[in-house]
Amino acid sequence: MGRRARSPLLAALLALAALLAPQSVWAAASLRLEFIDVGQGDAALVTSPTGKTVLIDGGPRKSSAALLTFLTRHTHGPLDLILLTHRHEDHLGGLAVAVNEIGARQFIDAPISHSGRAYAALLRVLEARGVIVRQATRGRQIDLGGGVTMTLVGPPDPPIVDSRSDVNANSVVVRVTYGKFAALFTGDAEAPTEAWLLASGADLGASVLKVPHHGSRYASGVRFLRAVHARIAIISAGAENDYGHPAPQTLERLARSGATVYRTDLEGDVALETDGQEIQVQTARGRQQTLQVP
Numbered sequence: 001m002g003r004r005a006r007s008p009l010l011a012a013l014l015a016l017a018a019l020l021a022p023q024s025v026w027a028a029a030s031l032r033l034e035f036i037d038v039g040q041g042d043a044a045l046v047t048s049p050t051g052k053t054v055l056i057d058g059g060p061r062k063s064s065a066a067l068l069t070f071l072t073r074h075t076h077g078p079l080d081l082i083l084l085t086h087r088h089e090d091h092l093g094g095l096a097v098a099v100n101e102i103g104a105r106q107f108i109d110a111p112i113s114h115s116g117r118a119y120a121a122l123l124r125v126l127e128a129r130g131v132i133v134r135q136a137t138r139g140r141q142i143d144l145g146g147g148v149t150m151t152l153v154g155p156p157d158p159p160i161v162d163s164r165s166d167v168n169a170n171s172v173v174v175r176v177t178y179g180k181f182a183a184l185f186t187g188d189a190e191a192p193t194e195a196w197l198l199a200s201g202a203d204l205g206a207s208v209l210k211v212p213h214h215g216s217r218y219a220s221g222v223r224f225l226r227a228v229h230a231r232i233a234i235i236s237a238g239a240e241n242d243y244g245h246p247a248p249q250t251l252e253r254l255a256r257s258g259a260t261v262y263r264t265d266l267e268g269d270v271a272l273e274t275d276g277q278e279i280q281v282q283t284a285r286g287r288q289q290t291l292q293v294p
């Protein structure tokens, strides 16, 4: 897929999205985290106070249009960074369209190879658009401006092997900090990754947790949740998905951990804004919450 003219339908869609774009809803000096409803998959947009944008995963290909509409409304110019947590289709399928239509400066790739047409197509688009591709390495820190730092606390090093899914187990795990605020993005990590993170000595504390692996029962163990101690937990999953995500026992563990749970399958896009002291949550279906960063 090279660069090509937009179809009339897409052009109309983008024009409509621009027309509907909210006018300065967000305060200037705030960090925004937006969990995009891409059905069964993950996609989250991080926007720093200085306007730097990071897309963490891009949902499945069949939700490309929803992702593109969201990005058109919420970004200006190319994405500064796309970070892929792991090479599964429900996390990367929508990225080729996003790179083609929105553009990106840099791409941080997931560590474990996984053959698939979607990934091959994405690589072709990244190359065609001249996007800088880097490998995810544990410990890398990225300055997003305005006091926001993104730290790669994973992938596990050395890689986890012989797990239920080594592609999932070696997900890139990212902690974004701003003042007292932190958010932890965990890709599709499961119990072995959680154990590795706990043993790594990394600071896992976070007000906001992107719940690992769509709320799978094989993730979000009690010890891990205790270490993170999140006040808000976001589950990105598709309505009535085939995997039974999120699992009832995971929802129970999250409730017992004291976190308020938000789900994209029930509430659509979930947006958070913080100045480092206070967090405001707003969902597409109108649920709101304001809380102090502990």
Ligand SMILES: [Zn+2]
Binding pocket: 041, 042, 088, 090, 091, 188, 213, 214
């Ligand atoms: Zn997934």
